[in-house]
Amino acid sequence: MPLDPQRFLDDLHKLRSFGASGVGKGVMRQAYSDADIAARRWLAGRMEEAGLEPHFDPLGNLFGLAGERSMLVGSHSDSQPEGGWLDGALGVVAGLEVARAAREAGRPPISCVSFQDEEGRFGVLTGSDVWTGKLVLEEADGLTDTAGNTLAEMRGKMAGLAGNFLPHNRFSGFLEMHIEQGPYLEETGLGLGVVTDIVGIRDMRISFEGRQNHAGTTPMHLRRDAFQALSSFNTALNSRIAEVVNPATVWTIGHVALHPNASSVVPGRVEFSMQWRDADADRLARMETLIRKTAQEIAADHNVTAELGTVMGIEPAAMDARFQAELAAAAEALAPGKWQKMPSGALHDAANLATVMPAGMLFVPSIGGISHAFDEDTYEADLVLGLQVLDSAARALAG
Ligand code: GLV
Ligand code: MN
Ligand code: MN
Secondary structure (H helix, E strand, O other): OOHHHHHHHHHHHHOOOEEEOOOOEEEOOOOHHHHHHHHHHHHHHHHHOOEEEEEEOOOOEEEEEEOOEEEEEEEEEEOOEHHHHHHHHHHHHHHHHHHHHHHHHOOOEEEEEEEEOOOOOOOHHHHHHHHHOOOOHHHHHHHEEOOOOOOHHHHHHHHHHHHOOOHHHEEEEEEEEEEOOOHHHHHHHOOOEEEEEEEEEEEEEEEEEEEEEEEEOOOOOOOOOOOHHHHHHHHHHHHHHOOOOOOOOOOEEEEEEEOOOOOOOEOEEEEEEEEEEEEHHHHHHHHHHHHHHHHHHHHHOOOOEEEOOOOOOEEOOEEOOOHHOOOOHHEEEEEEEEEEEEOOOOOOOOHHHHOOOEEEEEOOOHHOOOOOOOOOOOOHHHHHHHHHHHHHHHHHHHH
């Protein structure tokens, strides 16, 4: 059989050596870091060895091309600043193996892909945002990471590799395999998830500007303390938002930069990320209204000013019915009764791809439901079963 689970596992382990954190199997491979670029160069080499034509576009999205027109299978190989070894990497290496096996067997061509900056160092799903036309390149170039680097500067590091943007109609559809990154498959004991929908997301930066001053001499009633404003904002939001959300809605303040971040100084400025996710676009909009209103009111209460940045986002996306059906048929054939249909609470490039071609997604379980952490993991048997189901569905759809 051309599909080679051991070759797939070996490549997956090799990929985690790029940016290995030294803590468990974790990786630190943020988009455009030296480790990310080295990993992409290695992947391009593996594609070439497999007879696929490596192609980098101006963002650094890496395609392994087969045929004139083909199915596309893949995910992303960048990671969170502290990431797991499988988030994205699994789908990239599975795509490589499926494309490689199709070529070796002389079956209809399958291409593979690793999208760039899925983890949103700069935007939300930056590489596929730009490729699918949701974000224009000139606008993307002005995006900054939390350290103030621009995307333009960072993608410049890959300029020597960059070719053109590929036309979408080169591909007949997109399949992505991914770890679930949540607890449900493990809880239900089902080995596979066929994704029905991907939630929508909104993400913005907010800052409160107060007055930096001496922490010993500034009386409490005269303070304009940016941290106290953030603390009150968080408490007020958690209580007010209850009227808008449902049990599946999530919201997160994940990045906070306090200035000057010193124990004897009343903080004069705080900048933080505000992210929220839900399957219903109207609810996302109602949450935005509430977040804006709460930020302004709390700022006024604390005598600080609020600055609300641009809201970036991805709309909730349904997976293609035929792709779901083929994944379900393959899952039932290879693991009868051991799969379920489920929504995705994590974002994926498939949400963007669904706007330009039919798209489908397959999940395998995450041990303990842990992801975006060094100890993210999945049992090898689940990885291999996922690969086989993905391959079977990809063959059916490519044929
Ligand atoms: C993607 O990694 C996400 O944040 O869901
Ligand atoms: Mn991912
Ligand atoms: Mn991720």
